Amino acid sequence: MPEVDVADRTFKKLRKSIADSKSLLEKHRLKGQSVIDAIDALTRLDKLVVDPSEEELQEIGVQFEKIRGGTDDIIKYVPLFADTVNQLGQWFEQTMMKRSLVVGRxxxxxxxxxxxxxxxxxxxxxxxxxxxxxxxxxxxxxxxxxxxxxxxxxxxxxxxxxxxxxxxxxxxxxxxxxxxxxxxxxxxxxxxxxxxxxxxxxxxxxxxxxxxxxxxxxxxxxxxxxxxxxxxxxxxxxxxxxxxxxxxxxxxxxxxxxxxxxxxxxxxxxxxxxx
The missing domain is CATH 3.40.50.150 (Vaccinia Virus protein VP39)
Structure with a gap:
């Protein structure tokens, strides 16, 4: 399968996972600020991941760290959220690597x-x-x-x-x-x-x-x-x-x-x- 097709399918899967997590989290909005923050972060990330600029990639990193830090609280209400965070992390790492000079450990x-x-x-x-x-x-x-x-x-x-x-x-x-x-x-x-x-x-x-x-x-x-x-x-x-x-x-x-x-x-x- 061509590499472009695989990347496109992975990206579509990520967007769907973000949308599904947001939809489920909306039902638990009254559970607390951590849920509201996660919804806001996912809303912003859903826009940023579409052909991001350098500045937008940096913001993606910040938003991703925010939601990753609150994963344990959120998955009590929406278990799918953990999978969304994992997909975002993998996509962000792959995107950064393509545009980055990576030095040795x-x-x-x-x-x-x-x-x-x-x-x-x-x-x-x-x-x-x-x-x-x-x-x-x-x-x-x-x-x-x-x-x-x-x-x-x-x-x-x-x-x-x-x-x-x-x-x-x-x-x-x-x-x-x-x-x-x-x-x-x-x-x-x-x-x-x-x-x-x-x-x-x-x-x-x-x-x-x-x-x-x-x-x-x-x-x-x-x-x-x-x-x-x-x-x-x-x-x-x-x-x-x-x-x-x-x-x-x-x-x-x-x-x-x-x-x-x-x-x-x-x-x-x-x-x-x-x-």
Whole structure:
């Protein structure tokens, strides 16, 4: 069977599954906000999956994480919802792979951050690695948080380019593979805001990835990452637009915002900076 026919049948099956789940969920709308959120997300996804642009693919990723995080609650009312989520996940992964530069799997080992004060966790709404490491000592900010995230950090919805904290409040700030998700034009704003809220002699810890220039028809960068914590191993995939960044680029941002480099290392595509 031609590949195009298979893809078309798979896509039609996905659209039908979305429609069926929505229809069944509508009958349980009064069960709570999680059901309403799932209906809204599926409605949006049903439109986005039709020939999505780069920006729409990124929104699909956000919407998908929202519904995946609430799957356990929803399937109590609509068991079909689990199958819809699985189909969406497979379609999204296949679509992203076709448009992405995928680098080899990397492994990083990370220990709890030593500090006597609080840690500002920039972009802690995904896997929540800093929150897993330092628990209640971490204040995690992001534009959204996965509902399935399980750690003891304080979670606040906040834009890293406009931190709502007083100056000189934190001993440490950390960014674990977050800048790749922030528009390059906003990177300097984040650096300056972090510098403002750190105490004198405060530290800014950055883990991130080198991203090359765009080439051919690839529009996204995908980094499979194994994260080794003291008590667990986390398998994840970090993906973002193919916008160029490097260690040298971040060192330049650091110099422009008042930081000095204390430590740095590079391992294949990933790097670390302590400022």
């Amino acid at each position: 990397h492994t990083i080992e990370i220990e709890p951050i030593k500090t006597e004060g609080y840690i500002l966790d920039i972009g802690g709404g995904g896997e929540g690695i800093i929150g897993r490491l330092n628990g209640r000592d971490a204040i995690s900010i992001d534009l959204s948080f996965l509902t399935r995230q399980d750690n003891d950090s304080l979670k606040i919805l906040m834009d890293a380019t406009d931190l709502k904290f007083l100056s000189s409040q934190f001993d440490v700030a950390a960014s674990f593979f977050t800048f790749m998700y922030i528009e390059n034009n906003d990177h300097l704003k984040v650096f300056k805001e972090v510098h403002r809220v750190l105490k004198d002699r405060g530290r800014f810890l950055i883990w991130d990835s080198r991203i090359p220039e765009r080439f051919e028809d690839k529009r996204f960068f995908v980094l499979p990452l194994e994260i080794l914590l003291p008590d667990e191993r986390v398998e994840s995939v970090y993906g973002a637009k193919l916008d160029q960044q490097s260690l040298a680029y971040f060192k330049g941002l650091a110099a422009r915002s008042g930081f000095e480099v204390v430590e740095e290392w590079v391992k294949n595509e990933i790097f670390f900076l302590e400022l």
